[in-house]
Amino acid sequence: MKSQLKIVFFGTPQFVVPVLEKLAENFQVVGVVTAPDQKAGRKQLLTPSPVKLASQGQAWEANVLTPQKLDPTLAEQLTKIHPDLFVVAAYGKIIPQNILDIPKFGALNIHYSLLPKYRGASPIQEALLNGDKVSGTSIIKMDAKLDHGPIVSTKEIRLSESDNFESLNTIMTKETIPLLLKTIPDFMTGKIKLQVQDDTMATYCSIIKKEDGFFDINNSPPLEKLDRMIRAYYPWPTAWTKWPFDKAQGKNNKIVKLLPQNMVQIEGKKPVKLEEFLRGYPDFPIKTLAV
C-alpha cells in the first residue's frame, strides 16, 4: 500500500540513492533537489549528481531541481509542487527557513551520528577517528540551525575494529532506511514526541578536506592513530603521504596512499598489499600497518 504523502527529496551523493529509491516505493516522491552538474572524471566532463542520474526515467524526473542558490526562485518552484514533507539526506547546502516552511509537515533530516554528538558534515569520519565503540543514526525535524532540530528517532549502531568510512556508511544507510520508513507515518500522525536536543552536549565536525588525510612519512603518527585515519578517510581523501623514490634522474615525490586491509597504493599504480609493495620498494619506511 503506497502512501499518498507527497515528498520532495534533497540529496546529492551516491550513498543516498537507496534512500530515495525506498522512499519512492513507499510514498509519492514528487520532486528532487540535488547539486548542480559538475565537472568530473579525467576528462572533466560535466556530470550530473548521482541522485540526478538515479532520477532519470522516474515519475519525478520533470521536478529535478539543481539550484546554485537556494533563493526565492527555488522557493517558488517548490511551492508549486505542493509537497507535504521534505526528506533531506546529505544534500550539501544549508537550507534556509523559508524553504523549510514550504511543506506542511516541515522537513526531516537523516544524520549519521547520535545527535547532538557530531553535528556537521563528517559524523562518520569523526566517530572512526575517535575510535568510538558505538555511534548511530538520527532523524530530526529540521530547523535553520545546523543539525539542531528536535530528534524524531534514533538507532544505535555498534562499530567494529575493521569499519571504514565506506563500509560504515553503507551500514548506516541500511539501518536508516527502515527507520525512516517507519518514522515518517508516525511523525505525520503525531505519534512521536519530539525530543529537543541538549545543546550543551553538542559537538561539531567540519567537512573533510584533502589535507586532513595527509601525514608526514618521516614522522608518521602512532599505528593506532594511523589505522583510524586509514579507515576514516577511505575511500577519500585516504590517509596519504608524499614519498621520494629513486628514479633514473634524481628523486621524485609521489603520493602514497594507505588503504584499509593493509593495502598501499602509489600514485599511478594499483593498490597492493603492503607486503608486496615492500618487495618492489624495500626502502619504504612503513613496514607494517598491523595494530
Added chain:
RNA sequence: CGCGGGGUAGAGCAGCGGUAGCUCGUGGGGCUCAUAAUCCCAAGGUCGUUGGUUCGAAUCCAACCCCCGCAA
C-alpha cells in the same frame, strides 16, 4: 584539447641501444623431531599492440589499446 604516472616471469619492482635481472611465490632436493626457519637446484618472460629509425631496441621515434594518481 585540464595536469601527471605506469604497462618487463604467478606477484611487487629494477634495467632504458648490444643476446633479460632483483625480491617473493612456485616445483624438486638437503638439513631438522619439526618448521611460515635455513641451504642447494630448477621451471617460468614474443619486455601492452602495430609500424618506424638502427648492423642491432625492452631500451630511441610515431600511432593506438589498457591501468592509475591529481583535479572536480
